[in-house]
Amino acid sequence: MKSLHSLESIATPANAWATTAGAIVSPAFLYLYGTNRQDILIVLFFMIVLDWITGISAAKKDQSYSSDYGLSRIPRTLFLMALPAVANLLDRxxxxxxxxxxxxxFGLIYHTWTSLTANAHRAGWPMPKSIERLVSAEIKAKAERAKRKES
Known part of the structure; x- marks a missing residue:
């Protein structure tokens, strides 16, 4: 009797929808990205999230944020997440x-790392000088873009 009661809390419409979505999305994910590649994709996704966070902080600090710019980040992020899938399909x-x-x-991870590091610098977050030198071109490019948005 007690075990039936616990099944009632599991067998809900919301859980049924989540299970169905997982059953559909998982094979599609494996087809698009390949097997055993979750770790590197999580690294890429995490770097993109950090780029968003540092970008928002930098834009708030130099007051260059606009909703148009923020909204354009969504298609850009979808594009960045689609490129590894396309590369995997081409590999096949x-x-x-x-x-x-x-x-x-790895190219996208490096590109995103330079972007988020430059954003962190613009936001005034502390970082080693050696890292600042590595991404100095990106720091300069982002500063120039922010100035153009102000004017």
């Missing part, structure tokens, strides 16, 4: 297991 077509996927994904 060309028979190069992981070559394009990992090249594209």
């Amino acid at each position: 077509v060309m028979g190069t297991p992981g070559f394009l996927f990992y090249g594209v994904t």
Whole structure:
């Protein structure tokens, strides 16, 4: 009797919808990105989230934020998350297991790292001088873009 009561709390319409969504999304995710690649995709996603956070902080500090700019980040993020899937599909077509996927994904991680580091610098967050030198070109480009938005 007690076990039936606990099943009632599990067998809910919301859980049924979540299970159905997972059953549909999981195979699609594996098809698009390949198997055993969750860790690198989580790193990419986490870097994109950090880029958003640092970008918002930097824009608030130099007052260059606009809702248009913020809204344009959504399609950009979707595009960045789609590129590894395209690279994985091209790997399958060309028979190069992981070559394009990992090249594209690591390239996106590096690009996003430079962006979030430059944003953190613009936001006034402390960082080692050696890191600032590594991303100095991105820091300069972001500062110039922020100035153009002000005028």
